[in-house]
Amino acid sequence: MARRVTQRDIARMTGVSQTLVSFVLNGRDDDPRLKIAPETRERVRRAIEATGYVADPVARRLAERRNRILGVFTYEPVFPSSARDFYHPFLVGIERRAEELDIDLLLLTSGRRQVLQRLRLADGAILLGRSLDRAELTSLVRSGPPFVSVGRRDDAGGPVPYVGADYASATAAVVRRAVGLGHTRLAYLGAGQGAEAWTDRWRGFTAGLEGTGATAVRLGTPDAVRAAGVTAVVCEEAADGPAVHAVAPHLSVITLGEPTRAADPAGVVFTGIEIPREEMGAQAVDVLAALVEGRPAQLQRLLPCTVIEGETLHVNR
Numbered sequence: 114m115a116r117r118v119t120q121r122d123i124a125r126m127t128g129v130s131q132t133l134v135s136f137v138l139n140g141r142d143d144d145p146r147l148k149i150a151p152e153t154r155e156r157v158r159r160a161i162e163a164t165g166y167v168a169d170p171v172a173r174r175l176a177e178r179r180n181r182i183l184g185v186f187t188y189e190p191v192f193p194s195s196a197r198d199f200y201h202p203f204l205v206g207i208e209r210r211a212e213e214l215d216i217d218l219l220l221l222t223s224g225r226r227q228v229l230q231r232l233r234l235a236d237g238a239i240l241l242g243r244s245l246d247r248a249e250l251t252s253l254v255r256s257g258p259p260f261v262s263v264g265r266r267d268d269a270g271g272p273v274p275y276v277g278a279d280y281a282s283a284t285a286a287v288v289r290r291a292v293g294l295g296h297t298r299l300a301y302l303g304a305g306q307g308a309e310a311w312t313d314r315w316r317g318f319t320a321g322l323e324g325t326g327a328t329a330v331r332l333g334t335p336d337a338v339r340a341a342g343v344t345a346v347v348c349e350e351a352a353d354g355p356a357v358h359a360v361a362p363h364l365s366v367i368t369l370g371e372p373t374r375a376a377d378p379a380g381v382v383f384t385g386i387e388i389p390r391e392e393m394g395a396q397a398v399d400v401l402a403a404l405v406e407g408r409p410a411q412l413q414r415l416l417p418c419t420v421i422e423g424e425t426l427h428v429n430r
Contacts, residue, residue, distance in 0.1 A: 118164040120407045124256075126164075127156050131259050133271055135404055135412065137161070148268055183211060183401055184235035186221040187242045199373045199390075203241060203263055206394025214402060237405045239263060239397045243373070244308050259404035263397050265309045265415065274404065274412040276396045280310060280369065281317035283386040283418035287367055288321025288347065290420075295429035296345040296365060297327045300338055302357065303349020303369075305331060314349050314369050335360055344429045352376035354383045358425065366425040370418075384423030389416045 120138070124131040133149065137157045160166075185207060211218050219235045237259035240250075245262065247269065253260050254271040265277030291299060299322070305315030322329055330341055335356035338346050345365040348354045352372035357364065358379045368385035393416055403410030 118166050120166075123157065123160050123164065123166060127153075127160050128256075129153060129157060130254050130256055130271065132254060132274055132404060132412070133157065134161075135407070136272055138166075138407075138409065149271065181215065182217045182219050182235045183398065183405075184219045184221050184238035186238050186240055188240075188245055199371055200241065202390035203394040206391035206396075207239060207398055208394075209391070210395035210398035214398065216398070216402065237261075237401045239394075239401055243310065259401060261397050261400040261404065261412075263393055265313065265413075267309060272413065274400055276393050276400060276414045276416065277309070277313075278370075278388045278393060279415040279417050280313040280386070280388075281320065283420055284314050284317025284347070284369055285321035287384065287386060287420050287426075288318055289325070291345045291347075291365060291367065291426055292322065292325045292327050294365075294426065297429075298343045299327060299329050300341050300343040300346045301329060301331045301349065302333075302335065302338065302346055302353055303331075305349065311349060318347055338364060345426070348385075350374070351383070351385065354385075354425070355379035358383075365427050365429070381425055382421070382423045384426035385421050387419040387421050389418065392416055 120131050120134045124134045127134070133153070134157055136149070137154060138161070185204075208218065221234075221238070235258075240260055240262045243264070245266065250262075250266065250269040250273065254269045254273060260274065262273055262275040263277075264275060266273040266275050288299070301315065301318050303314070304311050305318075306312055318329070330343065332338060332341060332346075335353050338357055338361050343364070345367065346357050346361075347367045347369065348357060349369055350373060351368035351370050352374045353376075354366050354368040355377045357366050358381065359377070366383060368383040370386060370388045371390075396414060396416070400410060400412055400414070402408075404412070
């Protein structure tokens with residue numbers, strides 16, 4: 114009996130990644146944001162037709178074709194030493210969902226330069242960390258094994274599968290709340306550029322101010338808020354919230370997520386947004402399992418953040 118054609122076979126035949134093949138099969142290849150060249154799309158479609166590829170719901174199962182092992186790889190030292198670590202909820206979600214699907218996990222924590230080879234030890238990999246190596250991400254999109262990023266990633270020579278947080282919408286909502294309480298000059302404390310999570314927060318901040326008549330200034334350090342002439346400070350890094358509260362306790366403070374580094378306790382609950390970290394980890398497993406099995410799935414997902422009322426956003430009188 115002839116061996117059944119798989120998505121990986123089609124990817125090898127056409128010189129593209131399995132991820133791109135999955136986008137074509139799922140009917141998402143015509144989205145202009147994915148920037149898939151028409152000739153590439155047509156080449157993949159011709160290969161699908163020529164091979165008679167059919168997604169067999171039984172043959173797709175991990176148990177019949179794979180090792181049932183998913184890798185978790187990080188470019189940063191993110192694996193937690195305590196339950197208070199920023200990355201701990203992501204790992205809890207990954208582990209919970211993998212256990213529900215009866216899949217084992219392989220933690221890949223070193224050997225950064227051998228990432229492509231190391232990822233092949235598993236059926237696919239979840240990439241975890243604030244910043245991913247751009248060149249290697251491009252290589253993964255082009256010809257690597259199935260993978261999904263925890264955190265939104267920009268196009269890397271092709272669409273990147275990811276499960277991210279919708280920072281922009283939540284940030285815009287909490288900024289509009291501040292303006293509604295009478296704050297007409299706000300500070301944004303943070304880079305606002307670089308990693309996608311930072312650019313998304315900055316985009317939400319500017320969107321929240323649009324059309325309100327409020328003005329803003331971007332600051333680099335907590336100490337700078339005292340001379341900025343603002344009444345509210347939006348902290349890109351939540352660990353800066355206690356520092357701002359300490360140097361300017363009269364100001365309203367908004368934090369955009371949970372601290373990624375150690376912070377002095379402030380004794381208050383900060384107004385801001387909460388990242389759905391555990392659910393992001395769990396859904397990353399879902400996306401990767403779908404890619405490995407060749408099942409249709411939404412391969413780029415943004416999950417809503419929760420706005421936290423907190424105690425640090427006050428009426429500006």
